[in-house]
Amino acid sequence: MKRSVMAISLAAIVVVAALSLFLAMRHPITNATETQSPLLGKMAPAISAPLLGGGGTLNIKKDLGRVVVVNFWASWCGPCKTEAPELSTFAWQERNRGVDVVGVVFDDPLGAAQAFAARYGSLYPSVVDADGVIANRYGVLSPPTTFIINAKGIVAATLIGPISARQLEQAVARVKL
Amino acid sequence: MILTWLGRVALYVCFVGAVGGIIEQARALRHKRESRARWWALVAVVGIVGAIGVMEFALITHNFSLAYVAENNATFTPLLYSITGLWSALEGSLMLWVLLQSAITLGVLLYYRRDRSDAVVGWATIVLFAIGAFFTLLMMGPADPFLHNAAHVLQGAGPNALLQDNPLVAVHPPLLYLGFVGFSVPFAFAIGMLITGRVQDRWPLEQRRWTVLAWGSLSLGIVLGAWWSYQVLGWGGFWGWDPVENSALLPWLTATAYIHSVIVQDRRGLFRVWNLSLAIATFALTVLGTFFTRSGVLVSVHAFSSSTLGPLLIGLFFVVVLLGAGLLAWRGDRLRAPVGVDHPLSREGLFVANNILFVGFAIVVLLGTVFPLLYQAINGTQVTVGTPYFASVAAPVSVLLLLLMAIAPLVSWRSANARVLWDRMRVSAWSALVVVAVLLSVGVRRPAEVVAVFLSVLAAGAALRTLRGALVTAIRRGSWRGVVRSPTIGGMIVHVGVVILALGIVTSTTYVKRSEVTLASGQSTVVDGQLVKFTGFHNVKDALRTATQLKVSVDGHQLRPAVTTYNGRNGQTVGTPAIDSNLLRDVYVTFEAVGGNGSTSGAQVRNDLPRGSVVLGVTVEPLLAWLWLGGLIIGFGSALSFFRRRYDEGTT
Amino acid sequence: MKIARSFALWCVALVVVGAFAFALHPHSTSDNSRIAHLETLVRCPACDDLSVAVSNATSAIAVRHEIATKVHKGESDDQILTSIESVYGTSILLAPPTSGLGALLWIAPVLVVLLLVVSAIRLARRR
Numbered sequence: 001m002k003r004s005v006m007a008i009s010l011a012a013i014v015v016v017a018a019l020s021l022f023l024a025m026r027h028p029i030t031n032a033t034e035t036q037s038p039l040l041g042k043m044a045p046a047i048s049a050p051l052l053g054g055g056g057t058l059n060i061k062k063d064l065g066r067v068v069v070v071n072f073w074a075s076w077c078g079p080c081k082t083e084a085p086e087l088s089t090f091a092w093q094e095r096n097r098g099v100d101v102v103g104v105v106f107d108d109p110l111g112a113a114q115a116f117a118a119r120y121g122s123l124y125p126s127v128v129d130a131d132g133v134i135a136n137r138y139g140v141l142s143p144p145t146t147f148i149i150n151a152k153g154i155v156a157a158t159l160i161g162p163i164s165a166r167q168l169e170q171a172v173a174r175v176k177l
Numbered sequence: 178m179i180l181t182w183l184g185r186v187a188l189y190v191c192f193v194g195a196v197g198g199i200i201e202q203a204r205a206l207r208h209k210r211e212s213r214a215r216w217w218a219l220v221a222v223v224g225i226v227g228a229i230g231v232m233e234f235a236l237i238t239h240n241f242s243l244a245y246v247a248e249n250n251a252t253f254t255p256l257l258y259s260i261t262g263l264w265s266a267l268e269g270s271l272m273l274w275v276l277l278q279s280a281i282t283l284g285v286l287l288y289y290r291r292d293r294s295d296a297v298v299g300w301a302t303i304v305l306f307a308i309g310a311f312f313t314l315l316m317m318g319p320a321d322p323f324l325h326n327a328a329h330v331l332q333g334a335g336p337n338a339l340l341q342d343n344p345l346v347a348v349h350p351p352l353l354y355l356g357f358v359g360f361s362v363p364f365a366f367a368i369g370m371l372i373t374g375r376v377q378d379r380w381p382l383e384q385r386r387w388t389v390l391a392w393g394s395l396s397l398g399i400v401l402g403a404w405w406s407y408q409v410l411g412w413g414g415f416w417g418w419d420p421v422e423n424s425a426l427l428p429w430l431t432a433t434a435y436i437h438s439v440i441v442q443d444r445r446g447l448f449r450v451w452n453l454s455l456a457i458a459t460f461a462l463t464v465l466g467t468f469f470t471r472s473g474v475l476v477s478v479h480a481f482s483s484s485t486l487g488p489l490l491i492g493l494f495f496v497v498v499l500l501g502a503g504l505l506a507w508r509g510d511r512l513r514a515p516v517g518v519d520h521p522l523s524r525e526g527l528f529v530a531n532n533i534l535f536v537g538f539a540i541v542v543l544l545g546t547v548f549p550l551l552y553q554a555i556n557g558t559q560v561t562v563g564t565p566y567f568a569s570v571a572a573p574v575s576v577l578l579l580l581l582m583a584i585a586p587l588v589s590w591r592s593a594n595a596r597v598l599w600d601r602m603r604v605s606a607w608s609a610l611v612v613v614a615v616l617l618s619v620g621v622r623r624p625a626e627v628v629a630v631f632l633s634v635l636a637a638g639a640a641l642r643t644l645r646g647a648l649v650t651a652i653r654r655g656s657w658r659g660v661v662r663s664p665t666i667g668g669m670i671v672h673v674g675v676v677i678l679a680l681g682i683v684t685s686t687t688y689v690k691r692s693e694v695t696l697a698s699g700q701s702t703v704v705d706g707q708l709v710k711f712t713g714f715h716n717v718k719d720a721l722r723t724a725t726q727l728k729v730s731v732d733g734h735q736l737r738p739a740v741t742t743y744n745g746r747n748g749q750t751v752g753t754p755a756i757d758s759n760l761l762r763d764v765y766v767t768f769e770a771v772g773g774n775g776s777t778s779g780a781q782v783r784n785d786l787p788r789g790s791v792v793l794g795v796t797v798e799p800l801l802a803w804l805w806l807g808g809l810i811i812g813f814g815s816a817l818s819f820f821r822r823r824y825d826e827g828t829t
Numbered sequence: 830m831k832i833a834r835s836f837a838l839w840c841v842a843l844v845v846v847g848a849f850a851f852a853l854h855p856h857s858t859s860d861n862s863r864i865a866h867l868e869t870l871v872r873c874p875a876c877d878d879l880s881v882a883v884s885n886a887t888s889a890i891a892v893r894h895e896i897a898t899k900v901h902k903g904e905s906d907d908q909i910l911t912s913i914e915s916v917y918g919t920s921i922l923l924a925p926p927t928s929g930l931g932a933l934l935w936i937a938p939v940l941v942v943l944l945l946v947v948s949a950i951r952l953a954r955r956r
Contacts (some may be wrong), residue, residue, distance in 0.1 A: 003511030009502040020495040025489045026474040033874040412883035533945045563923030599836050622853045746946045
């Protein structure tokens with residue numbers, strides 16, 4: 001028992017060192033949960049709306065043949081700030097791999113939404129949802145909500161909450177199968 | 178730009194003060210002369226006060242040239258919430274931390290200025306300055322609060338809605354931080370004692386004084402946080418085992434263990450090395466807690482998020498543990514007391530049991546908090562560790578702790594005499610049985626409640642008996658000062674507070690009743706014995722917010738549950754619950770939905786209900802107010818405990 | 830001996846009261862209490878750590894309906910939790926599954942207490 005304090009202290013240092021190293025390598029978390037949505041397995045409702053930055057209309061029908069990730073966001077939504085860079089990263093890396101990302105502004109004044117998109121440097125187009133018609137069709141009640149539409153135009157997954165690039169990759173990989 | 182540079186210069190002054198203090202103190206130690214470090218501590222305090230002054234000025238005058246103000250303040254933000262905006266986001270919260278750290282460092286130096294040539298104080302001073310310097314460095318680098326806002330904005334985003342609808346935002350964070358920062362003092366002294374090898378004489382009890390101060394603030398801070406959550410979050414709950422909440426709980430648990438085991442050191446000189454370890458562990462857990470709160474690696478509604486701060490904070494955590502455990506490894510074995518515990522059921526033995534429970538529970542809570550990270554790293558999938566897990570571990574621990582509270586104050590030191598113990602426990606034991614029998618006969622029968630009440634009466638009995646003893650002694654001697662300085666009075670008052678708190682928690686969670694009622698204007702209904710009446714709508718619109726309030730009366734008292742939309746980019750629509758509270762029960766009312774076709778408020782709409790009718794959520798929780806009452810008593814008891822005399826001072 | 834007798838008397842009284850408490854305690858395996866219990870074990874999909882029992886988010890209400898339907902259909906607690914888990918993912922349960930790595934979390938408290946008690950006995954004994 002003579003050297004018990006030393007032994008225990010050294011063991012504690014080793015355990016804490018391992019724990020610290022492990023924690024230091026974690027990334028800030030973003031995670032969305034998949035939910036049941038009445039749209040699963042059905043044709044995705046139409047989205048044809050003016051672009052947020054101006055300059056025309058966007059219609060996802062022209063994306064048939066590619067996977068479309070539709071993300072409903074708002075400038076007043078905290079988790080949307082966390083996921084904005086993740087969506088941009090994902091959009092950029094998948095742009096030549098058959099995946100398009102489209103944002104839909106949810107219940108937000110135009111100026112605020114534009115400021116948000118400018119601030120977070122979004123690398124994908126967003127559309128303005130006048131009167132919340134698109135949100136209604138998709139049954140979105142609070143942002144951030146993300147829908148994954150497969151190449152045939154069917155809704156394949158619905159995720160609620162801030163999404164990460166990694167989660168998107170996994171979800172889209174499942175859809176492409 | 179002026180504000181940015183003023184603020185930054187003030188931070189640099191604070192940093193210079195801290196570093197100067199380290200150098201001055203190191204030289205004083207080396208040359209064995211008196212240290213002038215307290216002047217450097219003053220410089221540090223002046224620096225951080227200046228920085229805070231600049232930030233508060235910017236917040237109060239809504240000066241958006243600082244990015245921090247543009248993100249957390251708006252022209253219509255009321256004065257109180259502008260002031261509290263200082264700590265509503267990451268960078269500002271660090272300023273509050275450094276303010277308290279610098280103030281406490283100065284306080285400690287002034288309090289011990291007659292001992293400033295003592296090496297223990299010297300080393301402790303260096304540690305305190307170093308901690309302050311670290312956090313200031315964070316603000317001079319990755320977490321700059323004075324970042325200039327390049328855009329010329331006329332309006333800011335405003336604070337987060339949940340941070341501006343209750344005045345408790347003004348007290349909860351400062352008290353919490355006072356607790357966290359306060360734990361750096363026993364840590365610093367532990368380092369000092371280990372380096373100099375002096376773990377006896379007056380320093381352990383001095384350490385205890387500061388720990389009690391920090392512990393009391395932290396306890397009040399946690400209880401106020403629970404009260405605040407209860408008032409605003411909408412489901413009548415007050416604790417979610419959220420990682421940030423657990424971060425505050427972990428140091429509290431080890432600090433409670435420390436407060437108890439240092440009594441044994443005071444009385445019998447035992448557990449010296451163990452107490453040093455607890456002091457080190459408590460501060461280490463505080464740093465780990467700031468890591469969880471500020472790194473964003475764990476999912477939490479309360480977390481600030483920054484990916485650069487994470488590795489730096491975990492680095493500090495590791496350094497703290499390395500320093501403390503390293504010193505223990507070097508010196509620990511030589512410093513141990515030559516005697517041990519005589520009997521497992523003596524007072525010392527029961528304190529050991531107390532420590533096992535608190536430290537064990539802390540380890541389990543820590544494991545539960547990081548488990549999702551471990552699981553994901555190994556298995557790739559995500560899991561949640563929530564209330565069902567933590568509550569199942571907390572329940573048996575609480576039962577055992579109540580049992581200990583019922584027995585330990587009545588047990589003698591060094592020996593265990595069953596007869597004497599029974600003699601002292603008899604009254605409480607019979608009272609407990611009578612109370613339980615009465616409750617069973619009136620229909621209170623849920624096992625959790627019955628067990629809780631039984632143990633609570635026993636525990637309260639032990640505390641009251643001890644209190645009565647101390648008061649009787651003081652009256653006989655005619656010395657009121659003696660009462661305040663009695664070793665047991667503060668602690669026993671805290672125990673009474675804990676018992677009340679525990680009863681509040683168990684009763685309100687066991688007998689909570691949630692229901693939804695639909696009422697048209699003028700209608701009333703009875704929910705769980707409470708008369709609830711809805712009399713109409715009331716709209717509020719001002720610069721800060723737009724709210725639709727419902728005029729509701731519960732048992733004759735007027736309440737205004739509402740749905741409020743705060744203006745500003747950060748503003749959201751939140752439910753504002755209304756509570757009718759008395760010592761017997763709380764009635765918690767929320768505005769769930771409105772009938773009809775549309776609403777101008779943010780409330781949910783139910784088309785199937787007639788226009789003008791509302792859906793109210795009514796939650797009735799018995800004895801909920803006992804939580805806040807218990808917390809208050811705990812705060813009072815710990816304040817009293819600060820004045821406790823050492824065991825061998827004065828008469829016993 | 831006088832004191833020992835009063836203690837024995839109290840013990841008898843304790844057993845009597847305890848027996849009453851046990852006999853009278855409400856055991857309801859009624860559907861409603863099962864539903865209420867299950868609701869505390871499932872997380873609201875749109876929240877971080879709230880259970881569906883307390884959250885009023887639309888997704889939470891939907892899950893509550895699911896649980897109620899399944900209980901009325903007669904499924905067991907395990908079946909219900911497993912089916913919800915297969916739809917929403919493992920993170921929807923507020924306590925990790927007891928098999929596999931999750932078992933560690935449930936064994937841990939026991940191990941920790943054992944470890945501490947053994948260390949305490951060895952270190953605190955009179956030398």
